[in-house]
Amino acid sequence: xxxxxxxxxxxxxxxxxxxxxxxxxxxxxxxxxxxxxxxxxxxxxxxxxxxxxxxxxxxxxxxxxxxxxxxxxxxxxxxxxxxxxxxxxxxxxxxxxxxxxxxxxxxxxxxxxxxxxxxxxxxxxxxxxxxxxxxxxxxxxxxxxxxxxxxxxxxxxxxxxxxxxxxxxxxxxxxxxxxxxxxxxxxxxxxxxxxxxxxxxxxxxxxxxxxxxxxxxxxxxxxxxxxxxxxxxxxxxxxxxxxxxxxxxxxxxxxxxxxxxxxxxxxxxxxxxxxxxxxxxxxxxxxxxxxxxxxxxxxxxxxxxxxxxxxxxxxxxxxxxxxxxxxxxxxxxxxxxxxxxxxxxxxxxxxxxxxxxxxxxxxxxxxxxxxxxxxxxxxxxxxxxxxxxxxxxxxxxxxxxxxxxxxxxxxxxxxxxxxxxxxxxxxxxxxxxxxxxxxxxxxxxxxxxxxxxxxxxxxxxxxxxxxxxxxxxxxxxxxxxxxxxxxxxxxxxxxxxxxxxxxxxxxxxxxxxxxxxxxxxxxxxxxxxxxxxxxxxxxxxxxxxxxxxxxxxxxxxxxxxxxxxxxxxxxxxxxxxxxxxxxxxxxxxxxxxxxxxxxxxxxxxxxxxxxxxxxxxxxxxxxxxxxxxxxxxxxxxxxxxxxxxxxxxxxxxxxxxxxxxxxxxxxxxxxxxxxxxxxxxxxxxxxxxxxxxxxxxxxxxxxxxxxxxxxxxxxxxxxxxxxxxxxxxxxxxxxxxxxxxxxxxxxxxxxxxxxxxxxxxxxxxxxxxxxxxxxxxxxxxxxxxxxxxxxxxxxxxxxxxxxxxxxxxxxxxxxxxxxxxxxxxxxxxxxxxxxxxxxxxxxxxxxxxxxxxxxxxxxxxxxxxxxxxxxxxxxxxxxxxxxxxxx
Amino acid sequence: xxxxxxxxxxxxxxxxxxxxxxxxxxxxxxxxxxxxxxxxxxxxxxxxxxxxxxxxxxxxxxxxxxxxxxxxxxxxxxxxxxxxxxxxxxxxxxxxxxxxxxxxxxxxxx
Numbered sequence: 001x002x003x004x005x006x007x008x009x010x011x012x013x014x015x016x017x018x019x020x021x022x023x024x025x026x027x028x029x030x031x032x033x034x035x036x037x038x039x040x041x042x043x044x045x046x047x048x049x050x051x052x053x054x055x056x057x058x059x060x061x062x063x064x065x066x067x068x069x070x071x072x073x074x075x076x077x078x079x080x081x082x083x084x085x086x087x088x089x090x091x092x093x094x095x096x097x098x099x100x101x102x103x104x105x106x107x108x109x110x111x112x113x114x115x116x117x118x119x120x121x122x123x124x125x126x127x128x129x130x131x132x133x134x135x136x137x138x139x140x141x142x143x144x145x146x147x148x149x150x151x152x153x154x155x156x157x158x159x160x161x162x163x164x165x166x167x168x169x170x171x172x173x174x175x176x177x178x179x180x181x182x183x184x185x186x187x188x189x190x191x192x193x194x195x196x197x198x199x200x201x202x203x204x205x206x207x208x209x210x211x212x213x214x215x216x217x218x219x220x221x222x223x224x225x226x227x228x229x230x231x232x233x234x235x236x237x238x239x240x241x242x243x244x245x246x247x248x249x250x251x252x253x254x255x256x257x258x259x260x261x262x263x264x265x266x267x268x269x270x271x272x273x274x275x276x277x278x279x280x281x282x283x284x285x286x287x288x289x290x291x292x293x294x295x296x297x298x299x300x301x302x303x304x305x306x307x308x309x310x311x312x313x314x315x316x317x318x319x320x321x322x323x324x325x326x327x328x329x330x331x332x333x334x335x336x337x338x339x340x341x342x343x344x345x346x347x348x349x350x351x352x353x354x355x356x357x358x359x360x361x362x363x364x365x366x367x368x369x370x371x372x373x374x375x376x377x378x379x380x381x382x383x384x385x386x387x388x389x390x391x392x393x394x395x396x397x398x399x400x401x402x403x404x405x406x407x408x409x410x411x412x413x414x415x416x417x418x419x420x421x422x423x424x425x426x427x428x429x430x431x432x433x434x435x436x437x438x439x440x441x442x443x444x445x446x447x448x449x450x451x452x453x454x455x456x457x458x459x460x461x462x463x464x465x466x467x468x469x470x471x472x473x474x475x476x477x478x479x480x481x482x483x484x485x486x487x488x489x490x491x492x493x494x495x496x497x498x499x500x501x502x503x504x505x506x507x508x509x510x511x512x513x514x515x516x517x518x519x520x521x522x523x524x525x526x527x528x529x530x531x532x533x534x535x536x537x538x539x540x541x542x543x544x545x546x547x548x549x550x551x552x553x554x555x556x557x558x559x560x561x562x563x564x565x566x567x568x569x570x571x572x573x574x575x576x577x578x579x580x581x582x583x584x585x586x587x588x589x590x591x592x593x594x595x596x597x598x599x600x601x602x603x604x605x606x607x608x609x610x611x612x613x614x615x616x617x618x619x620x621x622x623x624x625x626x627x628x629x630x631x632x633x634x635x636x637x638x639x640x641x642x643x644x645x646x647x648x649x650x651x652x653x654x655x656x657x658x659x660x661x662x663x664x665x666x667x668x669x670x671x672x673x674x675x676x677x678x679x680x681x682x683x684x685x686x687x688x689x690x691x692x693x694x695x696x697x698x699x700x701x702x703x704x705x706x707x708x709x710x711x712x713x714x715x716x717x718x719x720x721x722x723x724x725x726x727x728x729x730x731x732x733x734x735x736x737x738x739x740x741x742x743x744x745x746x747x748x749x750x751x752x753x754x755x756x757x758x759x760x761x762x763x764x765x766x767x768x769x770x771x772x773x774x775x776x777x778x779x780x781x782x783x784x785x786x787x788x789x790x791x792x793x794x795x796x797x798x799x800x801x802x803x804x805x806x807x808x809x810x811x812x813x814x815x816x817x818x819x820x821x822x823x824x825x826x827x828x829x830x831x832x833x834x835x836x837x838x839x840x841x842x843x844x845x846x847x848x849x850x851x852x853x854x855x856x857x858x859x860x861x862x863x864x865x866x867x868x869x870x871x872x873x874x875x876x877x878x879x880x881x882x883x884x885x886x887x
Numbered sequence: 888x889x890x891x892x893x894x895x896x897x898x899x900x901x902x903x904x905x906x907x908x909x910x911x912x913x914x915x916x917x918x919x920x921x922x923x924x925x926x927x928x929x930x931x932x933x934x935x936x937x938x939x940x941x942x943x944x945x946x947x948x949x950x951x952x953x954x955x956x957x958x959x960x961x962x963x964x965x966x967x968x969x970x971x972x973x974x975x976x977x978x979x980x981x982x983x984x985x986x987x988x989x990x991x992x993x994x995x996x997x
Contacts, residue, residue: 019953019963022961022963023913023914023937023962023963024937026913026914026915026956026960026961026962026963027914027915027933029960030915030956031915033958052933
């Protein structure tokens, strides 16, 4: 039948119903007449005819089905009926909807993040054709690292696989003008970068190739900086701004949606401003050194990643051939092309998928709970269903009706869940650690909405299927015969409910173990000694612009005067400065110790190295273990000296006094002067707290031929360090009014920032685990109290026959323990299989840590036992007389 | 005469179409006619008859209309369409082939 006809029939529904009845009535009447002819009485004849005909209503139903008055009509009817039924039991509906909302809401929130960060293509033109070219050298452990400046030119010239190649490098500028001087992030970029990304300025223009040469002080602003510093004034194009005391002409503004570089493309922050790369002659002469330029390239259409890799490797090989032979062997230069998307999201993908998995578990548990609720409801509705079956409802029709009810529940859950997700997301984005890229793209959109809807449908199927099937399988005979007595459910019903609870317990145990392992790791991280005393320390970063501080003496003078100024500040107990601060980063230096065999298995010796000024180590609270700190006698004229960390001293001079030993920079053949060790200080966590400690050396600022123009100042305060921030700024500005004082932070803050990603994951996973446990407890509670309610009669008889309260209690709790035991066992096995995915997030804790497994099992068991105990106590309160009379 | 035989799956459609080829008829008449002609061997369950009629109607093999029965009662009459006629021919030859084949098999194995 055509759809139109079917549709037309929908509207003639009443007439059709009429015709159907008429036709069947005609049939029965004819049969009755025939039976009378055969000699039956009128009554007998009609009864016989009806019996021969079968169930009139059933035939009507089946016929209706075929006559197409059904589908849409039934759906509306089913939904309406569903609404009525749900409204009739508001308690059940509220619990089910709330449970589903928690599950769906949490999933929606995490999915929004995954969608924005991992799934959505990067915000550039044809992002799948973008790759990053990286080099690797033996010196740096053969890990892919950025490229050195002369090689950028070689890749641009020699490659055969890219449409274009562009380099970029982040840096800092002091932006002066109205208001306080401010340190901003400036990205030096090749002229072709914007067209390579497929993005153009929304105002003004991009850089030309000619401008990508030294001597063009021009800049393109990001939308955010333009709004913040220039009030979004379009007239700013063509005007000059002062960057590091030099005038730059603004030539363009990038659109608000443009964000570059994204996390993972490069160390550091998103740029505030872009300036031409304009490689200097010195930079281009840095062959095989200074690997600091990130390179983006766009593949020609049809070029595979593999052929791109072969091509860049060939270019690197040709470059390597131009190096002196001795250097060639040691540096072993090579190159790779890596997909941009994996560079940006690669590191957080595992984390986010893990969270998605965890939150998926929560949803499964929520579904199991609702399924359990539906099962106990089905018991109450058994009679209703049996009556409807007897009155002619088809099994399929009944299933559809139950499905409509489930769908309503799921949709209500999804609606509430969306609201919940909105709240969760807001809270989450505000606490999102810096290692997650594209945070600003996170939000609700159509994809997320579609996901939520699909999730609602999926959950309706998941929690509704088994109960609906069980319900529609009702046994008419016995149910109807039982009359007023409340129907009992068969053993398979009970098994299903038990299986659901066991599953819930198992899933929540897996989540609990995951959260437990993270908690233990976090504890270990917090317990890690950073090697310095962060309390009361305030730090700030200063960078003297080259234009104003050309002469070495001027730089030295500035920092000497600054130290003197800072020492005078009230409330300051110690002052110093260093090229690197703890927990932030460091630079690898190659060194050669004198008369010490390098430990076997290593070629060159590496350490991190800082140049320090004033009482930096005392200010940070790094303990002196042997020898002395630097002092006023360490001058350019005196013998060059060095402090080493404990781990370095122990490694190269075990069981010896390292004082007086010497080392020099570079490989054994280098001509650098020997430096004498005058002291050993404690190891400091220079990188993240959860990274291995790296051996470290310190050199006095005074003995440096070319003093660093950028230093981090550290102050130790008698009281709270943040109160010193204003006087620190004032002291700097007394010496130079235009100098930006950047990253003014208490060291405590730096520590808590360094653990932020860990805390974020931990909080989320712990929240999911807690939710899981609560849901599982509710599930157990539901099953046990249902079984107690069903067995009131039995318990009554037992007690009448002399069972003690303790016996009853034991029996009920024992039943719960059975389920619990099975769930915990399965959960432990599941957790053992799954926790290895957590490996990258753990610190000093093994994924099968027995303490974690045992303690979370105990936690789960005690919560669940409590959930059993409440209904068990109710069972002991059963009054035998009442229970028996109740029948 | 033994027990009435159950109708083979799918043969009810064939029998209905065949019955309607002779003249338009109402549901009751169709069931009576099949029973008569088969000398009570084939008995149509009403539970299957009406759904089958609507199925055939949906397929466009028969059409229905209201008319007066022999005893002047309002009854729903079914009539074969051209499409139904064609289907009947096809089904008939199918059936004959099948019946012949079964007969052959039975003859061979006896």
